[in-house]
Amino acid sequence: MATLKVEIVTPEAALWTGDAAGLMARSSEGEFTILPQHTATVGDIVPGLVRVATSSGELAFCVHGGYFQVGADEEPGVTRATVLAGIAERVSEIDVARAQLAKETAEAQLTSTADLDEATRAQLLGSLARAELRLRVAAR
Amino acid sequence: MAGGQERILRRRIKSVQATRKITKAMELIAASQIARSQARIAANRPYRQGMQRIIREAASADPAAARKMLTTPDKVDAAIVLVIVGDRGLSGPYNSSALRAGDRLVHMLQHQGTSVRLFTVGKKAPAFFRFRGLEVEQSFTGFADRPTFADARRVASTLAAPFVAGEVQQVLLVSTRFVSAGSQVVESEQLLPLVMPSDMEVDTSVGLKGYTEFEPEVEQLLSELAPRALESEIFSALLEGAASFHTSQQRAMAAATDNADELGQTLSRIMNRARQDSITTEIMEIVGGAEALRSGK
Structure with a gap:
């Protein structure tokens, strides 16, 4: 089955990593959603909400600007999405x-x-x- | 009398032992900080690698744009040198070796006709360069032990401004790299223009296997990415500098503690001899006195 591995990293620590069904955020060109098997993409993320849909519900992150990269993982069938943010936090922890x-x-x-x-x-x-x-x- | 010497020795031993207590405490504190600062380097690694991966990807997708962003001009009229050292001393060669390397680099650049603007991190730097007649344009202090990303960001924005304005063509960094607990090396590297991360450092498992989409366009992305990458590089240099500092201090303080042990031992040996000597003298005097009394009878 196609899976999506999401990593949300800041310089101080990896904020969250895990398997997800999808990732939603907004880049300078508009809102986007990343699902498993997404094509390789590199782009920016404007300050705002980044949502990750997991099997146990949706996680919300507050990202103060950053970048993302999506690509195929070395493991077959796995897509990796990395969000790099200078500052980010879990919305529930605000x-x-x-x-x-x-x-x-x-x-x-x-x-x-x-x-x-x-x-x-x-x-x-x-x-x-x-x-x-x-x-x-x-x-x- | 010999008792005077004994008292002086006793006082010295006490002072050596007091110093030993301090060095021992500093050794233990530094040792505990090593683990913490190493953990911070490890925590920073995913971000740094992700950043390098994005830059590589963008650079290989549009080599023309990359060349514009990532190429050093042949002629560098003015350059910025950033030297990272610690806020505190008593750390063995940590501060002095980075400072000397910075000094050498500045002289080399000046010899080539490049005017140098010097920036430093760490309390130990300004005095060193002032003594050598080099003017430090700005020195950042107070966070060398425990740098945060906000600190790195502040340093980065200060250094990026003259580069963006075209006042300098190159930004160089002299700092101590934490290779392992047993090895820290002073290195100078180029921060700006960005250096294309080498294959060694980047995990290429993700992407790079076909077409990658970029939003926004590569050229714009690269120009926005440059300041972020600078922050990331400075932050990792600060983290590695802090870890190197603690390691170096731990080693220096362990050596100082050993020396104090040895000195204390030598001194107490001398003191014991002095005490015995004085006892011997006393006995001799008593015996001599008794002898004199007997023979006088």
Whole structure:
């Protein structure tokens, strides 16, 4: 039987690996679904939800931007899908209160400080975007 | 009197033993950190390999785009050198060998007429280069022991900016690679333009067997991928540097503990001799005194 092996990896650790029925995410060109026997593909993933359908239900991951590669595994009949993300987490593990606090802190600092240097500003915008994504994904 | 010397020796032994306690504790701490930092290298491996695999795949799909992205210009007017060392000393040759290699590299580049902008990671670097009259443009400190990906990202974005702006044509890295627990090697390598990962390092079991689809197009993908790959390479260098640091420190502190043991033994031997000497002298004096009394009778 054709199976799909999914790996979701971050630089700090492999977040999740296992067999799945399908993987759904959004790239810069739109939503896509990867099923077993998918053709070899390399692409990007825009920040958002990555869903993995497994035999025991659907797993949701919050991915803050990354890349994916799909290809045939050395094992015949197995398709491997690897998601590489700088930052990613299980949606069930998102701390909503913390994300809310992070969002408010970042917003407050962005509006209250007039002359931010570029690096700090980019950092604040980044953490604001991450907090907003976490909240959006968790509220789904 | 000889008792004075004995007291001095006793004090020295005590100080050697106190030092030994410290070195022993540092040895044990470093040993526990080795395992942890090795585990972090292992945890990083899937990501790094996945990144290299994607780059290879993209590069082999569109060699023209790859050549544009991955080729070093013949003439390098300006280059960035990043040297990664530790925040702390007492780690044997770990800091000094990477610093010396960095120093050599900078001199070599300057000799070739390339102007060098120096960036460093680790508290030990700025003082070294300042002493040698080299200006460090920016030094990152505070995370050499336990680097996080966010740290790597910060370093990467600082280094990528001048490269993207065209101010430098090359970014080089000098760091200690953790080959195994018994061997750490200082290496210099090129970070930017990206180096095509060699066959050795990449597991080619996935893909590469036919047509691969790319979304977005390869050229755009490669240009977006470059900064991510830089982060990944810097992060792995930081992780390996941390592991090498702990290994080197463990070894240095084990040697220091052994030396302290030996010194303590030598000193206590000298002290015992001194004590015996003083006892002998005392007996001689008593006997001599008794003899004198008897003969005077």
